[in-house]
Amino acid sequence: MEQYSSKVMEHFAQPHNVGEIENADGVGTVGNPVCGDVMRLYIKVENNVITDAKFKTFGCGAAIATSSMVTDLVKGKTIDEALKISNAAVAEALGGLPKVKMHCSVLAEEALKSALDDYYKKRACRHR
Amino acid sequence: MRKVYLDHGATTPAHPGVVEAMMPYFSGKFGNPSNLHDLGREAKNAVEEARAKTAALIGAKAEEIFFTSSGTESNNFAVKGLAQANSQKGNHIVVSQMEHFSVLHPVKTLEKAGFKVTAVVPDKQGLIDPGAVARAITRETVLVSIMHANNEIGTLQPIEEIGKITKEKGVLFHTDAVASVGWVPVDVASLGVDALSLSGHQFYGPKGAAALFVRKGVRIKPQIEGGVQEDGRRGGTENVPAIVGLGKAAEIAAADIPNRMSYLTPLRDRLLTGLRDRVADMVLNGHPTLRLPHSVNVSLLFVEGESMLLFLNMQGIYVSSGSACTSRSLKSSHVLSCIGTDAAAANGTLLMTLGMGTTAEDVDYVIETLPPIVQRLREMSPLYEDMIKNRQTT
Numbered sequence: 001m002e003q004y005s006s007k008v009m010e011h012f013a014q015p016h017n018v019g020e021i022e023n024a025d026g027v028g029t030v031g032n033p034v035c036g037d038v039m040r041l042y043i044k045v046e047n048n049v050i051t052d053a054k055f056k057t058f059g060c061g062a063a064i065a066t067s068s069m070v071t072d073l074v075k076g077k078t079i080d081e082a083l084k085i086s087n088a089a090v091a092e093a094l095g096g097l098p099k100v101k102m103h104c105s106v107l108a109e110e111a112l113k114s115a116l117d118d119y120y121k122k123r124a125c126r127h128r
Numbered sequence: 129m130r131k132v133y134l135d136h137g138a139t140t141p142a143h144p145g146v147v148e149a150m151m152p153y154f155s156g157k158f159g160n161p162s163n164l165h166d167l168g169r170e171a172k173n174a175v176e177e178a179r180a181k182t183a184a185l186i187g188a189k190a191e192e193i194f195f196t197s198s199g200t201e202s203n204n205f206a207v208k209g210l211a212q213a214n215s216q217k218g219n220h221i222v223v224s225q226m227e228h229f230s231v232l233h234p235v236k237t238l239e240k241a242g243f244k245v246t247a248v249v250p251d252k253q254g255l256i257d258p259g260a261v262a263r264a265i266t267r268e269t270v271l272v273s274i275m276h277a278n279n280e281i282g283t284l285q286p287i288e289e290i291g292k293i294t295k296e297k298g299v300l301f302h303t304d305a306v307a308s309v310g311w312v313p314v315d316v317a318s319l320g321v322d323a324l325s326l327s328g329h330q331f332y333g334p335k336g337a338a339a340l341f342v343r344k345g346v347r348i349k350p351q352i353e354g355g356v357q358e359d360g361r362r363g364g365t366e367n368v369p370a371i372v373g374l375g376k377a378a379e380i381a382a383a384d385i386p387n388r389m390s391y392l393t394p395l396r397d398r399l400l401t402g403l404r405d406r407v408a409d410m411v412l413n414g415h416p417t418l419r420l421p422h423s424v425n426v427s428l429l430f431v432e433g434e435s436m437l438l439f440l441n442m443q444g445i446y447v448s449s450g451s452a453c454t455s456r457s458l459k460s461s462h463v464l465s466c467i468g469t470d471a472a473a474a475n476g477t478l479l480m481t482l483g484m485g486t487t488a489e490d491v492d493y494v495i496e497t498l499p500p501i502v503q504r505l506r507e508m509s510p511l512y513e514d515m516i517k518n519r520q521t522t
Contacts, residue, residue: 009438013442018507020513033471033472034471036451036460039510058508058509058510063432
């Protein structure tokens with residue numbers, strides 16, 4: 001069995017923020033079922049602040065734990081702050097990840113970036 | 129909490145009788161079989177007794193059994209040793225795509241050294257067509273290596289039919305029977321094989337002792353040189369306690385195989401049927417009937433194997449997965465991919481292998497425990513969400 005930190009196991013066994021957000025301001029889906037991980041992240045934005053975040057993930061223990069952690073980290077952050085959340089920060093908040101699972105934290109960062117990207121696109125459409 | 133070990137395909141516990149047989153050979157009867165004094169002779173006799181018992185399990189002669197350290201070593205020895213010792217005849221090898229890496233990787237090494245290789249593709253249930261093997265054999269073919277039972281999907285191959293073809297064409301035939309010996313009858317004469325790999329810890333023997341059967345008169349090039357042990361074919365001081373354990377495990381298995389098959393087959397089917405009744409979108413991998421009596425391999429669509437494995441572990445259930453995430457290489461199983469399982473489904477694969485210690489209550493506990501885990505992970509899965517939305521719109 002992979003050696004996961006207790007923090008990873010905690011977030012895997014009882015993940016935070018699982019689900020969808022109806023009419024989300026941004027949705028990002030990254031990953032590929034072939035590689036074994038797909039993450040979908042939903043965000044709600046009010047006055048430039050991320051007020052809610054939820055996720056759905058198909059993946060291993062680390063993929064679920066990093067999804068849970070990145071949604072925790074992003075809540076209450078401004079867009080600029082959220083853009084600065086790195087994969088290393090997600091992994092660190094989880095007490096580290098096994099080397100072969102670091103790509104899961106990269107996926108979590110990408111899912112967040114993709115959701116923010118979607119938020120910008122939607123906003124641009126509205127303002128047009 | 130109940131503990132249910134359903135990973136007998138990974139390894140089995142040593143039978144108490146095996147442990148008991150081994151104990152004297154660690155410190156009391158510790159002699160080196162190569163020595164002529166009494167202690168050496170005592171160890172030598174124990175090794176030879178184990179050789180006779182191992183031979184008896186597969187219908188071989190004692191002098192046709194060469195002890196090795198593992199199934200992997202036996203397969204390496206067979207593939208390289210047979211190809212190299214018979215290369216004057218030709219340089220072509222036939223294998224299947226679903227062979228264990230301990231066959232495929234040495235074959236790749238031989239390919240780099242100038243051998244040509246044909247890898248036969250199994251059908252969707254993991255069966256190799258003997259006709260395809262016949263068509264793959266050329267005048268240059270020196271060796272065919274096709275496994276008896278696949279270690280992941282459990283499909284039993286028509287080895288007897290392939291054996292008739294290789295005999296007729298005068299080509300050496302090796303079978304990797306590591307997954308099947310001890311669970312189903314294996315007889316080298318009726319299978320028609322020239323070499324066969326088996327491993328002790330796969331059927332209640334200890335780790336560290338395995339064997340390669342090589343038919344008398346067949347030339348094989350040693351891969352571990354510098355020792356006279358094993359008739360000069362495999363150097364290195366014998367792992368006497370483990371070899372004694374392997375012999376004992378072979379003796380127990382020889383008498384118990386019919387009982388094992390009649391105990392395990394209904395239990396295997398109870399597990400599969402029970403899960404089928406409770407979980408939608410589940411696919412059995414491998415052949416429904418031509419399979420090992422203790423092996424269940426299923427893909428649970430829209431969920432990932434490691435997650436299931438971790439949740440099952442928390443409930444005391446120990447299984448394996450063919451998912452990319454559980455392998456160090458981060459690649460999903462080559463076996464599943466060559467039988468045409470799509471990669472997403474392969475990532476949701478659970479391999480459950482039962483043993484003689486598995487009870488109907490254990491199986492029922494798994495049938496109770498797994499479905500809610502799958503449901504919970506599906507509710508978390510974007511692939512499941514997409515599938516539901518697609519079903520609603522179509």
